[in-house]
Amino acid sequence: MQDTSNYDKIRQDAENFYKKIGKVLCPVFNELIYFNAEGFNHLVYKSSHSERDKNVQIAKFKMLARAKELVAKTTTYQEYDESIKEFEVKKFKKKIRESKRVRYWGIIAIMNGWKIKVIIRQIGDNGLKHFWSIIPNWTTNQYRDIKLFSSMKGNPDED
Secondary structure, eight states, X not given: OOOOTTHHHHHHHHHHHHHHHOEEEETTTTEEEEOOHHXXXXXXXXXXXXXXXXXXXXXXXXXXXXXXXXXXXXSOOSEEEEEEEEEEEEETTEEEEEEEEEEEEEEEEEETTEEEEEXXXXXXXXXXXXXXXXXXXXXXXXXXOOEEEOOOOSOTTTO
């Protein structure tokens, strides 16, 4: 457990850093990956709109620089998921539910002794790819003789 008494400052600093990222050219897609408000919101809230534990949020905030670096360097993705989900959209000034294809790509790397996974999401066939989440998997010490595993299975909508 870490000290969450300065959570508001950590969150604000992370949000300022995140906004400065804006977009990053990703070699694996040869496209820009957008770091939009939806991605930052997902770091704070689960898909059920309940707030994540503050310790989890802080851990994700601290890895944002690694996420940016990984997106800018990666030449391959290791995971892919595709599904159909319903979204509320405005059409002709009315809110309606519409089904769209949602794609997720998982990019995994070991960076500075941390194994991390960055999730990229695309809504619809013509939607822009955007940062969705960052997930820590495990850490190693500097000699790499001890691995501390954390089981990170689950739903990419919530992770």
